[in-house]
Amino acid sequence: VKGLNYPRAAVMVGQGVELYRRGDVQGSLAALDRATKVAPDVPVYYTYKATVYSAYPRDEQARPERECSLQTDMAYEMCLSVRAYLTHQQALEQRPFYWRSRLVLAESAFYLKRYDEAIRLHQEVIAMVPNSWPLWARLGEVYVKAGQPGLAVKPLEEAVAVVKGTALSEMPLFYLGRAYLDLGWLKK
Numbered sequence: 001v002k003g004l005n006y007p008r009a010a011v012m013v014g015q016g017v018e019l020y021r022r023g024d025v026q027g028s029l030a031a032l033d034r035a036t037k038v039a040p041d042v043p044v045y046y047t048y049k050a051t052v053y054s055a056y057p058r059d060e061q062a063r064p065e066r067e068c069s070l071q072t073d074m075a076y077e078m079c080l081s082v083r084a085y086l087t088h089q090q091a092l093e094q095r096p097f098y099w100r101s102r103l104v105l106a107e108s109a110f111y112l113k114r115y116d117e118a119i120r121l122h123q124e125v126i127a128m129v130p131n132s133w134p135l136w137a138r139l140g141e142v143y144v145k146a147g148q149p150g151l152a153v154k155p156l157e158e159a160v161a162v163v164k165g166t167a168l169s170e171m172p173l174f175y176l177g178r179a180y181l182d183l184g185w186l187k188k
Contacts, residue, residue: 005038005039006039006042008038008039009034009035009036009038009039009042009045010035010039012031012032012034012035012038013031013032013035013045013048015031016028016029016030016031016032016035016048016052017048019031020052020055023059023061023062025052025055025056025059025062025063025065026062026063026065026066028052029049029052029053029065032045032048032049032052033049036049036090040094041094041095043091043092043094043095043098043100043101046087046088046090046091046094046101047088047091047101047104049087050083050084050085050087050088050091050104050108051084053065053080053081053083053084053087054080054081054084056068056080057076057077057080064076065079065080065083067079067083068080068083081108081111081112082112084108085105085108085109085111085112088101088104088105088108089105091104091105092105097128099125099128099129102121102124102125102128103121103122103125103135105121106118106121106122106125106142109121110142110145110146115142115145115146115147118142118146119139119142119143119146119148122135122138122139122142123139126139126155133158133159133162133163133168133172134159136155136156136158136159136162136172137155137156137159137171137172139152139155140152140153140154140155140156140159140172140175140176140179141156141171141175143155143179144156144175144178144179144182149178149179149180149182149183150179150183152175152176152179153176153179153180153183156172156175156176156179157176159172160172160173160176
């Protein structure tokens with residue numbers, strides 16, 4: 001019977017995607033929620049659900065998300081961001097060794113300005129996928145945006161060394177220059 005859960009969950013996800021396309025965002029969340037209950041160890045289902053939470057503020061046609069619109073503790077958009085973060089956290093709890101779940105949680109933490117957690121999670125992802133220059137570049141970017149340019153230099157230099165002389169070097173070079181500027185190593 002458990003083997004049937006995965007196809008059932010995939011059907012639920014398909015329904016959730018279709019409901020989202022039709023503008024029924026609340027129905028989409030409900031379908032994705034059912035899918036994660038039936039197949040809790042499929043991290044991409046959590047990613048879809050978090051994406052729906054993140055898309056709410058941009059979808060002017062959608063009715064407000066039920067739970068966030070009823071609470072009064074924080075701004076509506078912040079509530080949606082927290083829900084997306086918690087959804088990514090659930091995915092990581094289900095599959096703690098899946099680096100992509102850790103990465104999307106790091107991005108969600110960064111968006112919530114939880115910089116220390118975002119940096120730690122990015123470092124953990126790099127430990128899992130050490131030869132990925134985009135991950136090194138992203139860690140450097142997070143350091144720069146978190147106000148820690150001194151720590152950004154090494155990962156950005158690592159990334160630039162891999163893609164030097166190609167169009168791919170633009171983003172890491174930009175943040176490396178910004179780190180140097182923030183450190184006073186370049187003149188304005």
